[in-house]
Amino acid sequence: MSTTTETLQPPEPPLRGGLVIGGDRLERTSGGSQEHIYPATGRPNATLHLAGPAEMDQAVDSGREAHREWMSFTADRRRDLLIDLADAVGQGMADFSRLNVQDYAVPVSLAINTVLLERFLRHFAGYVDKPHGLSTPVAGSLDLNLIEREPYGVVGVIAPWNGAMVVAASCVAPALAAGNAVVLKPSVLAPFAALRFGELCTEVGLPTGLVNVVPARAEGGDALVRHPGIRKIHFTGGGDTARKILASAAVNLTPVVAELGGKSANLVFEDANLDAAAQLAAYQGPIVQSGQSCACASRILVHESVYDGFLEKFVAVVEAAKIGDPFDPTVTFGPVISAGDAERILGVIDQAVNDKSGELITGGKRIGGDLAEGYYIQPTVFGNVDNSSALAQIETFGPVVSVIKFADEAEAIRIANDSPYGLNAFIQTTNLTRAHRVARQLEAGSVWINQISDISPQGPYGGYKQSGYGRTGGLDGLYEFLQVKNIRIGMT
Secondary structure (H helix, E strand, O other): OEEEOOOOOOOOOOOOOOEEEOOEEEOOOOOOEEEEEEOOOOEEEEEEEOOOHHHHHHHHHHHHHHHHHHHHOOHHHHHHHHHHHHHHHHHOHHHHHHHHHHHHOOOOOOHHHHHHHHHHHHHHHOOOOOOOOEEEOOOOOOOEEEEEEEEOOEEEEEOOOOOHHHHHHHHHHHHHHOOOEEEEEOOOOOOHHHHHHHHHHHHOOOOOOOEEEOOOOHHHHHHHHHOOOOOEEEEEOOHHHHHHHHHHHOOOOOOEEEEOOOOOEEEEOOOOOHHHHHHHHHHHHHHHHHHOOOOOOOEEEEEOOOHHHHHHHHHHHHHOOEEEOOOOOOOOEOOOOOHHHHHHHHHHHHHHHHHOOOEEEEOOOEOOHHHOOOOOEOOEEEEOOOOOOHHHHOOOOOOEEEEEEEOOHHHHHHHHHOOOEEOEEEEEOOOHHHHHHHHOOOOOOEEEEOOOOOOOOOOOEOOEEOOEEOOEOHHHHHHOOEEEEEEEEOOO
């Protein structure tokens, strides 16, 4: 594994904390403040000012007023404003990429995921002026029966630290297109790109307060979920937090959509292109975002006849990853999010070694030297892993993957489905019939065949089992932010 350490300090300009409410950047808040730690160095790079219950009240009130103004616009005007917002995001791509790096030290080579935001905004802008309702005949009557879809009003969107801009794309874009106002709560670990997005919404002419951005600790987040003015919640994150959100939302019976974690299986069959499969498994496994992704394919299932050959190629790709300064465009592998997460992940590795859950093939240690102050852990591969082990069953959320051998198609499907999660699954094969057959038997919301998890605005994305419920993307994702009303007009 090669490293680069020329400069690890984020470049200027300096970062600004605070909240974006009603179009203003607020830095006097009731939720306290804290230092934002840059994971590549372990040193602070900004002071954050966080929302408390008072600011959540302010954000919801601002959202209510903006929602009324938004719905007073013609559909054409709302569509055109969302297209203007997409244009502005595209023009600000370099800034958003830089802020993504400063948020959570994702390598700049991968930080361009704000392209997703532009694409989603353009896609859902096209639905603003399209019909969302229908009329149906009523048996035995000449009455006019209308079925309409209406916005909720003000919705809360809670984003994880590892993808605030992805959530802005997949949730905020359809919520706005559906006619809602949004209170977006990014993680305190990664608020900067989301804050800039909130400012941009006002700059392009959206009603002030239509998108309010409120980084907050647990108390502020709970106030948002419990707020009676919030009509729906979309949460992306972990299962433990989801359970707390569901309990708080139950106070007002607020509906919740949850996109949660995963322990995705990547099935490599004997007829797969092993070179391509090794590259994909490395990227989708321990490399992209250092494995800190709900879409991480952390269980790699390989047919026994090609197991050794695949493992050799796969480990070579993993060990060739360039580790170092996230602002170096040649770097592909960065740190994990925090010191606590680094210790937790190293504990998972040590436990797997002690339990003999599998054979440690490569990695497994914290990276020292010039990178020692950052939270860097070597990309780690275990071979011959027991699928019933904690290593294979519990989401690690770090650069650790398990390689598991299977004898035939039926066993591969059984192992893949033997998990409490069901967000993604991946299939590597050149046999189209097998691809269709296996995909339909996998218990996952998305199945990717010979490709990475490439979320698109046209495709619904979400989980089975403990990976959550509800969808983002496609018409299903739009309908999550619309509620159904039946109007019947008597004609007799």
